[in-house]
Amino acid sequence: MDALLLYLGPVILLFIVLGFVTYAILAERKVIGWIQGRIGPNQVGPWGLLQTVADILKLLIKEDTIPKNADRSLFKLAPILAFVPSFAVLAVMPFSSRIQFANIGVGLLYYMAISSITTIGILIGGWASNNKYALLGGMRSAAQMISYEIPLVLSVVGIVLTVGSLNLNEIVAAQQKTWFVFPQIIGFVVFIIASVSELNRTPFDLPEAESELVAGYHVEYSGFRFAFFMLAEYVYIFAMSSLTTVLFLGGWNAPFGLTFLPGIVWFIIKFALVVFFLYWVRATMPRIRVDQLMQFAWKVLLPLALANIVITTLLKEVPFFTLYY
Amino acid sequence: MIRTEEMLLNVGPQHPSTHGVLRLLVKVDGERIVEAEPVIGYLHRGTEKLAEDLTYTQIIPYTDRMDYLSAMTNNYAIVHATEKMMGLEIPERAEFLRVIVMELNRIASHLVWMGTYLLDIGAMSPFLYAFRDREQILDLFNELCGARLTYNYMRVGGVKWDAPSGWIGKVDHFVTYLQKQMKEYHQLVTGNEIFMQRTKGIGVYDQETAISFALSGANLRVTGLNWDLRKDSPYSIYEKFTFEVPVGEAGDLYQKYLCRMREIDESLKIVAQAVDDFPAEGKIMGKVPRVLRVPEGEVYVGIESPRGELGCHIVSKGKDKPWRLKFRRPSFYNLQILPTLLKDENISNLVAILGGIDIVLGEVDG
Numbered sequence: 303m304d305a306l307l308l309y310l311g312p313v314i315l316l317f318i319v320l321g322f323v324t325y326a327i328l329a330e331r332k333v334i335g336w337i338q339g340r341i342g343p344n345q346v347g348p349w350g351l352l353q354t355v356a357d358i359l360k361l362l363i364k365e366d367t368i369p370k371n372a373d374r375s376l377f378k379l380a381p382i383l384a385f386v387p388s389f390a391v392l393a394v395m396p397f398s399s400r401i402q403f404a405n406i407g408v409g410l411l412y413y414m415a416i417s418s419i420t421t422i423g424i425l426i427g428g429w430a431s432n433n434k435y436a437l438l439g440g441m442r443s444a445a446q447m448i449s450y451e452i453p454l455v456l457s458v459v460g461i462v463l464t465v466g467s468l469n470l471n472e473i474v475a476a477q478q479k480t481w482f483v484f485p486q487i488i489g490f491v492v493f494i495i496a497s498v499s500e501l502n503r504t505p506f507d508l509p510e511a512e513s514e515l516v517a518g519y520h521v522e523y524s525g526f527r528f529a530f531f532m533l534a535e536y537v538y539i540f541a542m543s544s545l546t547t548v549l550f551l552g553g554w555n556a557p558f559g560l561t562f563l564p565g566i567v568w569f570i571i572k573f574a575l576v577v578f579f580l581y582w583v584r585a586t587m588p589r590i591r592v593d594q595l596m597q598f599a600w601k602v603l604l605p606l607a608l609a610n611i612v613i614t615t616l617l618k619e620v621p622f623f624t625l626y627y
Numbered sequence: 628m629i630r631t632e633e634m635l636l637n638v639g640p641q642h643p644s645t646h647g648v649l650r651l652l653v654k655v656d657g658e659r660i661v662e663a664e665p666v667i668g669y670l671h672r673g674t675e676k677l678a679e680d681l682t683y684t685q686i687i688p689y690t691d692r693m694d695y696l697s698a699m700t701n702n703y704a705i706v707h708a709t710e711k712m713m714g715l716e717i718p719e720r721a722e723f724l725r726v727i728v729m730e731l732n733r734i735a736s737h738l739v740w741m742g743t744y745l746l747d748i749g750a751m752s753p754f755l756y757a758f759r760d761r762e763q764i765l766d767l768f769n770e771l772c773g774a775r776l777t778y779n780y781m782r783v784g785g786v787k788w789d790a791p792s793g794w795i796g797k798v799d800h801f802v803t804y805l806q807k808q809m810k811e812y813h814q815l816v817t818g819n820e821i822f823m824q825r826t827k828g829i830g831v832y833d834q835e836t837a838i839s840f841a842l843s844g845a846n847l848r849v850t851g852l853n854w855d856l857r858k859d860s861p862y863s864i865y866e867k868f869t870f871e872v873p874v875g876e877a878g879d880l881y882q883k884y885l886c887r888m889r890e891i892d893e894s895l896k897i898v899a900q901a902v903d904d905f906p907a908e909g910k911i912m913g914k915v916p917r918v919l920r921v922p923e924g925e926v927y928v929g930i931e932s933p934r935g936e937l938g939c940h941i942v943s944k945g946k947d948k949p950w951r952l953k954f955r956r957p958s959f960y961n962l963q964i965l966p967t968l969l970k971d972e973n974i975s976n977l978v979a980i981l982g983g984i985d986i987v988l989g990e991v992d993g
Contacts, residue, residue: 435636
């Protein structure tokens with residue numbers, strides 16, 4: 303049984319994630335469509351259900367072009383470097399008390415470390431394309447990731463301090479009484495902002511800013527390589543929303559003792575709310591400017607995250623609050 | 628030793644934010660712009676030269692294609708100049724129709740500007756909301772003259788089509804509808820922190836610079852100068868209506884946005900008044916000779932298009948065709964300040980500043 307799970311589990315997860323990506327794209331287009339007073343895709347399949355399938359098929363059969371002056375080996379390597387970490391981070395994610403592939407002691411650290419590799423893929427992609435827009439996009443991406451990785455990591459330190467562990471299972475278990483979104487509200491806000499930035503989504507979609515840099519780092523990519531960049535982006539939405547759920551929204555824990563629904567259902571509900579929030583923000587916000595982005599990260603988010611750590615450490619010693627910490 | 632280099636970036640003519648086929652040669656140092664040079668002419672059709680071989684009525688559809696977001700004002704520029712030279716009397720009903728369509732067109736044009744500007748800045752939804760509301764204006768025009776963009780509606784001496792029955796009521800309905808919608812725009816965009824950060828204090832110039840670059844329209848008024856040809860050299864029947872001319876103070880992009888939004892409000896007021904006073908009866912064409920022969924001489928008329936002063940200069944030798952026709956195309960003049968404004972800005976601001984000028988390439992290239 304264990305051996306079966308070891309080999310079959312990841313394959314099943316891969317299909318679940320691919321299924322999610324397929325329908326997350328459709329859901330995003332539908333939701334944003336409704337917000338903007340449109341219908342969204344509705345031609346391919348009933349209710350547009352096969353739209354993404356058709357899109358992926360198109361990308362698969364499209365000619366795979368590599369610019370003449372591109373750095374060929376790096377150009378081919380970049381999408382792989384961007385995609386592989388996005389999938390690898392899912393290994394430590396506890397979807398319910400039983401569904402988890404690797405219960406390692408430093409799960410949170412593993413996530414943070416692996417996910418930053420994607421930046422290298424994006425940077426290489428921007429560089430290897432030998433295109434000025436792609437280069438600018440890649441550079442922006444590198445600057446942005448460095449600036450936002452730090453508040454992102456620091457914002458969860460409060461949780462690590464409270465739980466006393468980096469293990470994601472233990473973090474969820476510690477939230478049986480109170481979700482960390484309440485005692486760690488500052489950390490939560492910093493985390494959400496930094497994670498939207500990590501995901502390169504509006505209002506922080508500077509690396510691909512289509513109205514400025516046309517498409518940014520993947521401007522020269524087409525066909526399947528482009529699909530890999532897109533895939534990485536959406537798998538990260540999956541991963542980041544899962545992580546938000548696990549860290550702040552109590553993971554698979556049922557709220558108000560409503561345990562008649564299994565943990566995985568609660569996980570999916572919370573997860574879907576986080577994903578919806580990302581769509582909602584995208585439909586509402588303009589894009590922030592690159593220098594303002596840096597200022598915001600270093601001058602606002604970083605001090606806030608540090609303050610959160612200090613507050614958590616102090617409150618942990620106050621008798622009244624030990625209930626929550 | 629690390630060495631840095633300036634990079635020559637070619638923006639356009641195929642670029643999502645150049646609003647058509649404008650090309651910009653930008654020298655960048657990192658993301659900072661050292662120098663920017665606009666290259667125009669990709670949409671040049673030689674309207675002015677073509678007009679020399681056309682009768683005055685035949686020129687009208689050509690003007691539709693200059694500023695294609697506000698074809699009604701272009702129509703008016705040429706017919707107004709011709710009428711002025713011939714000394715024609717225009718029936719009141721025709722003048723009312725002209726004012727209504729010109730102001731509706733101004734609203735439509737500003738809505739497009741607002742939507743695309745927000746799209747440049749990275750917000751997607753306002754674009755679709757703006758186009759949804761503009762669509763209603765286009766539907767009204769479609770009902771009036773059978774075209775959605777290139778109207779060819781005005782004639783020397785009046786207008787081509789009378790308002791169909793119920794049309795005026797629909798316009799009235801639209802005015803109330805848009806006044807309600809404007810609140811939604813302000814709620815979504817005006818107070819948005821990111822939008823304010825992107826636009827406040829960006830692309831600033833003072834009144835003197837604006838005048839020396841011959842800027843007009845909202846680009847001039849944003850510096851605080853109250854100059855609107857509808858008030859300062861009234862044409863048509865604008866004297867009959869009460870409206871204000873919105874001016875800015877700081878001369879930055881945020882003020883430009885506010886100016887244009889308030890211009891929509893003022894235009895709505897004008898349309899509402901025109902609908903109220905709309906003559907129930909009357910002709911739509913004045914007494915006009917069958918062949919238009921403009922007496923020898925020349926005339927210049929300037930009117931307030933959504934983008935600024937749209938001038939039409941006719942030189943006639945007494946034939947049925949102009950000897951020389953010159954349009955003062957506001958977008959073309961407004962664009963000239965761009966290299967000055969772009970210096971030492973970054974690429975994100977390039978898009979914001981260019982969008983703020985509100986150019987239509989059909990008009991820039993003529």
